[in-house]
Amino acid sequence: MKIAPGLLIAAPRSGSGKTTVVLGLQRALARRGLRVRGMKCGPDYIDPAFHAAATGAPSFNLDSFAMSPPLLEALASEAAREAELVIAEGSMGLFDGIRQEAGRTGASADIAALFGWPVILVLDVSGHAQSAAAVALGCARFDPRIEVAGVVLNKVASERHLRLVEDGMARIGLPVLGAMMRNAELTLPERHLGLVQARETDELDMRLDRLADAAEAALDIDRLVALSRPTRIEGTGRAKPLPPPGQRIALASDQAFSFVYPHVLSGWRGAGAEIVTFSPLADEPPPSGCDVCWLPGGYPELHAGRIAGAARFLGGLRRFAESRPIHGECGGYMVLGQSLEDGDGRKHPMAGLLPVETSYAKRKMHLGYRVARLVEDGVMGEAGQHLVGHEFHYASVVQSDLSREAAFAAITDAEGTDLGTSGHRRGRVTGSFFHAIAAG
Structure with a gap:
């Protein structure tokens, strides 16, 4: 049974641009003919619907607190069997969760550790330059279970700003896999529970293609794909989900x-x-x-x-x-x-x-x-x-x-x-x- 490799796109905090990067990357790869499956860490109804629209395939949630390891493996296994690449999106900050034993905190890092997926860190670099490398270094060293394989810079102000941030990343040895300039046109509309739902977003396909165009221009997509690692399934990949409430x-x-x-x-x-x-x-x-x-x-x-x-x-x-x-x-x-x-x-x-x-x-x-x-x-x-x-x-x-x-x-x-x-x-x-x- 062939299991697709995967990546986890995460960030040090909410609002860094994870979803923009994920959707652009997913749609860009789908346009190239790759079978891509999205996954979302934690309890979130809205982002998986955008993943599905970007890739043409369902996107499941993976929650290390609410789901048992067998259920997590069953869901990841189902997605990885039907795809050539899994691109998972973190929630909040990479290590944000609840106080529980390691592996059951609900944090995105738990999912990366469980499945052996490298983490690509999205950094909002507005307001700082070389100091962004200190944030990235902290994320790379905080949890020895995971590997931060590289960074994507978001909200870059200018070419000079980019060179300064890249200088800091070179000092810590983390590769820069792309840089997206500030662009209000790439922002998706929001409301009180998060993004406006995919089914309500005007001209969604056009917006996703615009994100894909930006990803093609700003990211080293081939290198990102090459950094993916096989999805590690150690159990049977079988588990009973919630039983249906009726026939x-x-x-x-x-x-x-x-x-x-x-x-x-x-x-x-x-x-x-x-x-x-x-x-x-x-x-x-x-x-x-x-x-x-x-x-x-x-x-x-x-x-x-x-x-x-x-x-x-x-x-x-x-x-x-x-x-x-x-x-x-x-x-x-x-x-x-x-x-x-x-x-x-x-x-x-x-x-x-x-x-x-x-x-x-x-x-x-x-x-x-x-x-x-x-x-x-x-x-x-x-x-x-x-x-x-x-x-x-x-x-x-x-x-x-x-x-x-x-x-x-x-x-x-x-x-x-x-x-x-x-x-x-x-x-x-x-x-x-x-x-x-x-x-x-």
Whole structure:
């Protein structure tokens, strides 16, 4: 079995330009006819969709805290079997994660160490010159498990600036594999949870080709490819993903409901489930003949008025709940509630299937890994089942009633701190802000 080599593109901190470099490189290599697969370190819904658009192939997440080593190997093995090169993208800074034992911190460095992928460091050199080499040297020496094979310089101001930065890199012996000048035209649009989704980005193919053109002009692509190393798979490369919640799953899918991990959908299909998509924004009800409905996260707060006016969708959802289970994650949970207040303070009625009211006007960031223990049997598993996932949202609960209804799960953070309960359960309907990544 041939296993494709890989590289991890990472950075010392967020905002350094990793995604710009990754997408430009992925699209440039795909245009050359190379079969490329993207991967994303950590919990992120948005970047994998851009990888898929750039390469024409699915991109999975790899999370060293939420996923077991067998699951990580299974996902990497699947990607590497179907590609000639894997280009993984780090999240935040290369070593940023949680306090756990080595290999389970959720940091991108864990993934590079596990699979033997060399790290290409993207450095935002705006505001310094030779000092950039000190940052790169620190990254190269911080973790002996990994190899920093070279750097890509980003936001270079001038030829003189470039020569100064290159002088520092020469002193520490790290090769410069490319330099991208400051260029606002290469920036992708952003919003409160990261980049605007790939499916919403205007002229996405044109933007990706522009990034590829910039990569071809600025990067030593042949040398970058030559630095890749075989993907190290030491186990069987087999693991059980999250079990499907039903045999025929009605999955909400549009600009308001889009946060579903590709590895989860792949696992459901691999277990024999059929996924039937529908669009609440198009006022479509859950399709008939399905035995479970799944409302993923996304951006319902940006479309609250339209959802409130989608009578066929909301009516169909209520009828579905009379006989079959429904589960909502994050944004889906908000829509299953009584009401949703948008960013302008307007309150919109939602499905009314769970006793919770949420607000995007009263914003507070909720971010971090969560370990959930299910309170009752349901579509996510039996009572007592542990799931590992995360929360990332700005919405707040403004009214919640658990006096007559059971909570969905008891949760802790990554360090085991008790965070109480999460979500609600009413009849066949469940939901919470918790996004499930894998079974615990």
